[in-house]
Amino acid sequence: MRFSxxxxxxxxxxxxxxxxxxxxxxxxxxxxxxxxxxxxxxxVWENLDRYKAKAPTVEVFINNYFDEMKKxxxxxxxxxxxxxxxxxxxxxxxxHEFTYKYKQPLSRGVSLKIVGLSMYCLHSNRFVVxxxxxxxxxxxxxxxxxxxxxxxxECLCNKNAKL
Ligand SMILES: [Zn+2]
Numbered sequence: 001m002r003f004s005x006x007x008x009x010x011x012x013x014x015x016x017x018x019x020x021x022x023x024x025x026x027x028x029x030x031x032x033x034x035x036x037x038x039x040x041x042x043x044v045w046e047n048l049d050r051y052k053a054k055a056p057t058v059e060v061f062i063n064n065y066f067d068e069m070k071k072x073x074x075x076x077x078x079x080x081x082x083x084x085x086x087x088x089x090x091x092x093x094x095x096h097e098f099t100y101k102y103k104q105p106l107s108r109g110v111s112l113k114i115v116g117l118s119m120y121c122l123h124s125n126r127f128v129v130x131x132x133x134x135x136x137x138x139x140x141x142x143x144x145x146x147x148x149x150x151x152x153x154e155c156l157c158n159k160n161a162k163l
Contacts, residue, residue: 011152090123124157
């Protein structure tokens with residue numbers, strides 16, 4: 001099915017559940033998609049100004065983000081697969097996947113795999129992140145479907161405005 005809300009557009013399997021956080025509005029919010037096997041894919045968005053002040057492009061943002069993770073002593077390992085950043089029609093998009101192990105002193109470690117995408121929407125001035133967080137030690141039967149859905153994600157803010 002095609003999901004469209006707040007100018008975000010994505011194609012996803014018909015059996016996924018959709019929850020829109022009650023506080024969501026055009027400028028900021030959270031939308032969660034849940035697969036029948038209980039894996040979540042979230043869209044989180046906020047005003048872009050604060051992010052852009054520190055990182056002028058989404059590529060710089062992502063590189064800074066991973067640099068910070070590498071400096072964090074509680075992160076024991078980090079494997080990053082970065083996609084190719086693209087810029088089209090006032091939208092900078094950067095798909096990314098990474099796996100890391102996080103362990104605070106005196107606590108058990110956690111391993112996480114993130115499949116996601118970050119976007120600077122320069123037209124509506126929104127910072128958008130899509131991500132799915134799973135345990136890399138467990139088989140994730142929905143990973144391919146999640147990747148496919150992320151690939152279809154678009155922000156149509158400037159196209160819709162012209163209608
Ligand atoms: Zn947009």
